[in-house]
Amino acid sequence: MRSFFLVAVFSFIGVLSGCSSMGVEAWERNVLAKDEMQLTTDAIEAATDDHIYFSKEASSGGRGFGGGGCGCN
Amino acid sequence: MSKKDMRSISATLAAATCTLLGTGAPQPVQAQEEPGWDFNTALLYYGEQDDRIQDLSVSVLTRKVFVDDRILSIGLTVYALTGASPNGALVQSVPQTFTKPSGKKTFTTAPGELPLDNTFRDSRVALSLDWQQPLGRLYAFNVGASASAEFDYLHVGVNAKLSRDFNNRNTTLSGGVAVAQDELDPVGGVPVGLTRMRNVDERTGRTRIESKDIFDVIFGVTQVVSKNFLVQLNYSYSDSSGYLSDPYKIVSVVDGTTGDAVPLPPADGPSHLNFYEHRPDSRVKHSLYAQGKYYMSGKVLDASYRYMTDDWEIDSHTIDIRLRWPVGERSYFEPHLRFYSQTAAEFYHLSLIDGDPLPGYASADYRLGDFDAITAGLKFGWKIGGSDEMHVRLEAYRQSGNLSRSQLIGNQADRDNYPDLNAIIFQFGYMFGK
Amino acid sequence: MNDGRPERVIRVEHRDGCWCGQFFAMGGPCEALCEVDDPEEVRQLTSLVAAEAWRIEDKFSRYLPGNIVSRINEAGGDVVEVDVETAQLIDFTVTLNNLSEGRFDITSGVLRRVWRFDGGSNVPKQSAVNEILRLVGWGQVDWASPIIRMQPGMEIDFGGVGKEYAVDRAATLLREATAGACLVNFGGDLVAIRKPALRNAWNVGVEAINSIRQSDKLLKLEVGALATSGDARRFLFRDGIRYNHILDPLSGWPVPDAPRSITVAADTCTQAGMLSTLAMLEGARAEAFLDAQDVRYWCNRGDDATN
Amino acid sequence: MRRLVLFAAFLSLFAPGGAAVADPPLDLPAYAGKVVVVDFWASWCVPCRRSFPWLNAMQAKYADEGLIIVGVNLDEERDAAEEFLREFPADFRVYFDDSKELAKEFGVVAMPSSYLLGRDGEVRERHYGFKVRQQAEYEARIVEALNSLE
Numbered sequence: 001m002r003s004f005f006l007v008a009v010f011s012f013i014g015v016l017s018g019c020s021s022m023g024v025e026a027w028e029r030n031v032l033a034k035d036e037m038q039l040t041t042d043a044i045e046a047a048t049d050d051h052i053y054f055s056k057e058a059s060s061g062g063r064g065f066g067g068g069g070c071g072c073n
Numbered sequence: 074m075s076k077k078d079m080r081s082i083s084a085t086l087a088a089a090t091c092t093l094l095g096t097g098a099p100q101p102v103q104a105q106e107e108p109g110w111d112f113n114t115a116l117l118y119y120g121e122q123d124d125r126i127q128d129l130s131v132s133v134l135t136r137k138v139f140v141d142d143r144i145l146s147i148g149l150t151v152y153a154l155t156g157a158s159p160n161g162a163l164v165q166s167v168p169q170t171f172t173k174p175s176g177k178k179t180f181t182t183a184p185g186e187l188p189l190d191n192t193f194r195d196s197r198v199a200l201s202l203d204w205q206q207p208l209g210r211l212y213a214f215n216v217g218a219s220a221s222a223e224f225d226y227l228h229v230g231v232n233a234k235l236s237r238d239f240n241n242r243n244t245t246l247s248g249g250v251a252v253a254q255d256e257l258d259p260v261g262g263v264p265v266g267l268t269r270m271r272n273v274d275e276r277t278g279r280t281r282i283e284s285k286d287i288f289d290v291i292f293g294v295t296q297v298v299s300k301n302f303l304v305q306l307n308y309s310y311s312d313s314s315g316y317l318s319d320p321y322k323i324v325s326v327v328d329g330t331t332g333d334a335v336p337l338p339p340a341d342g343p344s345h346l347n348f349y350e351h352r353p354d355s356r357v358k359h360s361l362y363a364q365g366k367y368y369m370s371g372k373v374l375d376a377s378y379r380y381m382t383d384d385w386e387i388d389s390h391t392i393d394i395r396l397r398w399p400v401g402e403r404s405y406f407e408p409h410l411r412f413y414s415q416t417a418a419e420f421y422h423l424s425l426i427d428g429d430p431l432p433g434y435a436s437a438d439y440r441l442g443d444f445d446a447i448t449a450g451l452k453f454g455w456k457i458g459g460s461d462e463m464h465v466r467l468e469a470y471r472q473s474g475n476l477s478r479s480q481l482i483g484n485q486a487d488r489d490n491y492p493d494l495n496a497i498i499f500q501f502g503y504m505f506g507k
Numbered sequence: 508m509n510d511g512r513p514e515r516v517i518r519v520e521h522r523d524g525c526w527c528g529q530f531f532a533m534g535g536p537c538e539a540l541c542e543v544d545d546p547e548e549v550r551q552l553t554s555l556v557a558a559e560a561w562r563i564e565d566k567f568s569r570y571l572p573g574n575i576v577s578r579i580n581e582a583g584g585d586v587v588e589v590d591v592e593t594a595q596l597i598d599f600t601v602t603l604n605n606l607s608e609g610r611f612d613i614t615s616g617v618l619r620r621v622w623r624f625d626g627g628s629n630v631p632k633q634s635a636v637n638e639i640l641r642l643v644g645w646g647q648v649d650w651a652s653p654i655i656r657m658q659p660g661m662e663i664d665f666g667g668v669g670k671e672y673a674v675d676r677a678a679t680l681l682r683e684a685t686a687g688a689c690l691v692n693f694g695g696d697l698v699a700i701r702k703p704a705l706r707n708a709w710n711v712g713v714e715a716i717n718s719i720r721q722s723d724k725l726l727k728l729e730v731g732a733l734a735t736s737g738d739a740r741r742f743l744f745r746d747g748i749r750y751n752h753i754l755d756p757l758s759g760w761p762v763p764d765a766p767r768s769i770t771v772a773a774d775t776c777t778q779a780g781m782l783s784t785l786a787m788l789e790g791a792r793a794e795a796f797l798d799a800q801d802v803r804y805w806c807n808r809g810d811d812a813t814n
Numbered sequence: 815m816r817r818l819v820l821f822a823a824f825l826s827l828f829a830p831g832g833a834a835v836a837d838p839p840l841d842l843p844a845y846a847g848k849v850v851v852v853d854f855w856a857s858w859c860v861p862c863r864r865s866f867p868w869l870n871a872m873q874a875k876y877a878d879e880g881l882i883i884v885g886v887n888l889d890e891e892r893d894a895a896e897e898f899l900r901e902f903p904a905d906f907r908v909y910f911d912d913s914k915e916l917a918k919e920f921g922v923v924a925m926p927s928s929y930l931l932g933r934d935g936e937v938r939e940r941h942y943g944f945k946v947r948q949q950a951e952y953e954a955r956i957v958e959a960l961n962s963l964e
Binding site: 022023024025026028029031032034036037039041042043044045047048052053056057058059061062063064 | 500
């Protein structure tokens with residue numbers, strides 16, 4: 001299982017290194033400008049989920065900066 | 074009046090007004106609405122089965138966009154928490170008595186039941202502030218602060234982030250730092266790790282307040298791949314130091330052959346031998362987070378993967394998939410699946426063996442064990458009025474622990490020492506004023 | 508000439524970082540805000556504005572005996588010759604009458620004899636409406652500029668256009684008198700003359716209730732005009748039906764489904780005011796009408812529950 | 815009523831938003847001797863909304879001195895552009911660059927992108943994005959171009 005994930009991550013990095021040849025023209029961003037195409041569509045939902053999983057699991061963050069708190073339950 | 078006739082009216086009127094006033098307007102009108110505040114509000118219920126934790130919270134996130142895309146966001150969440158949480162002790166075939174964290178009373182767990190500490194009745198208030206603004210054409214900058222308070226816990230933090238666009242804005246690199254300080258002031262004081270659970274009114278070996286410092290760094294790349302495909306990759310580093318244990322958690326001490334908890338002579342205190350847990354005083358985490366958003370004729374696939382590893386030897390994988398599926402012009406469904414898997418911390422011990430030398434660190438907290446979790450949910454959102462939106466979300470969360478036979482001693486194999494955690498999440502959200 | 512109306516005085520005060528001259532005209536408080544440092548100069552500029560407002564009020568108010576409106580209304584079927592300014596105003600209202608297919612009508616004021624919008628339940632009988640409706644209709648007026656002749660009993664009323672006209676006239680005077688940025692505001696109908704230098708724009712509050720939240724919108728007006736038609740407080744309520752005060756001269760009854768108020772932004776106050784009035788007369792189609800006009804507007808439909 | 819209809823028919827030639835008529839090709843060299851602002855925009859672009867009132871004001875203010883503003887639309891769908899124009903009417907020429915040829919020629923890298931062409935037809939200034947707080951500076955560049963002889 002883990003090796004699968006690592007392959008996924010490295011192939012992702014490989015894709016990114018080809019950055020300069022990727023992308024769209026300035027006028028081709030109508031889809032990317034939509035609310036539902038933003039990386040975080042609902043900030044409260046994201047924060048809520050982060051807090052729930054922070055309180056129940058040993059991992060947190062990754063997306064951005066988390067909110068904190070003890071999560072002691 | 075037909076639409077075409079209607080349109081001609083303003084022109085006719087302008088001409089007539091010009092005749093009346095003897096002059097036209099020297100300049101055309103320029104009026105813009107001062108952007109107001111927009112609000113994102115939510116009511117959330119999180120409830121665990123078997124009378125464990127129930128959490129009700131209300132969140133309000135308000136945002137104001139100032140001239141030229143400078144944005145102020147203020148968030149406030151109030152939580153009300155009740156219920157019980159496993160204290161780390163093992164299930165036994167006899168009743169077990171424990172001293173409450175306050176040190177003033179005891180409670181007893183029935184035979185065959187997982188010992189739960191039911192003193193949780195807490196409220197939490199969390200506040201966040203964020204200011205975001207472009208710097209020139211290609212840079213953007215944001216600073217933020219967060220604070221939260223519980224009756225026994227205080228968190229304050231600040232963060233800053235800078236990003237720059239490259240490659241005709243198709244690539245964005247960003248970097249940020251955050252620092253936070255947390256302070257614990259638990260009921261009955263902070264116990265010393267790996268010492269025996271105290272009797273009622275025993276006051277030795279406790280400090281009142283402990284704290285921890287957290288330092289985070291994040292680097293991210295966002296890349297536009299095509300007109301409808303966007304990816305993000307983040308690396309984050311997090312360093313916590315200070316008091317990282319949970320002052321309310323304990324570890325059972327058992328007989329090396331039977332696996333049963335070691336009984337203590339009768340006293341106004343615990344019936345069996347338990348130690349307060351003790352975790353290292355520092356933790357360094359690394360995570361890689363990748364997210365992709367893909368638009369396919371109205372539907373949006375949002376998939377992310379996170380790999381986390383730390384020096385407590387916890388590795389975790391998280392996969393999160395959402396598919397936003399529009400229904401008509403004004404509503405959508407969004408199924409959500411999340412898979413999580415983690416390995417145990419190196420100092421995770423279901424129990425400690427009586428007579429063996431004490432390990433440096435030990436915790437039986439189920440959250441540091443080896444487990445898998447799955448979340449499945451569905452969200453339905455609909456637009457009201459111009460751009461206001463409401464949504465409801467219902468999700469189920471299940472955590473199942475992985476204990477191998479080799480970790481269990483004697484009778485432990487006959488008891489469910491790592492029961493599944495089942496919870497539901499319900500959220501109602503309302504966004505308005507955009 | 509103080510006949511029970513407010514005294515004609517000018518007050519100058521410093522407000523929101525600039526000098527503001529205030530006076531009372533046309534049934535409400537009026538003001539001129541000027542980005543001019545010298546309060547004495549602001550007093551002089553305000554006098555200019557106030558003098559024009561009072562002149563127009565005296566000339567076109569239907570309450571003042573002896574003025575041109577009274578002479579026309581009391582002619583008893585005789586011919587009256589009007590001056591150039593009055594003729595231009597009448598011509599203007601004739602254009603509006605045409606544009607609105609008869610629903611904007613300066614002879615409709617007599618309907619107020621049977622309709623009293625005091626928030627009560629005094630809805631008139633159809634027979635009373637029919638009776639008064641005989642005296643309404645620009646089509647019955649003989650108008651060949653500058654000669655006017657009306658049926659006895661008919662009345663004209665410039666109330667629907669006078670204030671906006673006065674704001675524009677005052678703004679024209681002010682624009683010539685000073686190089687500074689000014690805002691002329693006659694009870695919410697206003698013109699911004701030049702963009703203020705100290706701030707980016709004039710801040711103007713607009714009563715807008717398009718959604719379930721009741722809040723005032725704050726507008727940034729750089730230059731140009733805003734005018735509002737309608738008044739959320741003037742209505743009748745009977746048998747579960749709310750009657751607004753916008754009367755349709757064709758039927759003699761309030762326009763169904765008219766918004767409570769509409770604010771329009773346009774180049775001149777007269778244009779803004781007329782567009783908002785015409786939109787009101789469109790009733791349920793007010794927004795569609797304004798959408799077709801390519802203007803910015805803020806429509807207040809409020810909550811149609813009882814009070 | 816007939817009078818109104820006739821009048822209306824006459825005025826509709828000048829009515830803003832009358833984009834349904836076939837779009838004549840944009841012939842920039844034909845504007846030689848004028849100062850031209852070529853402003854590339856799209857309906858989904860937020861700063862474009864802010865720029866329209868300002869462009870309208872500039873066109874009205876400097877038309878007599880020889881300023882021509884051309885708003886070049888780069889939307890993929892004409893309907894979206896027309897809806898935008900209903901909300902933010904343009905009092906200057908709007909050209910629909912359906913083939914995006916003009917955008918490629920100018921090398922548009924941001925939305926909006928604005929190019930100031932002097933009386934000689936050469937590009938004098940490029941502005942990417944639109945900042946309300948830089949309006950005065952944009953205006954000063956236009957005035958400079960208008961005042962320069964060649």
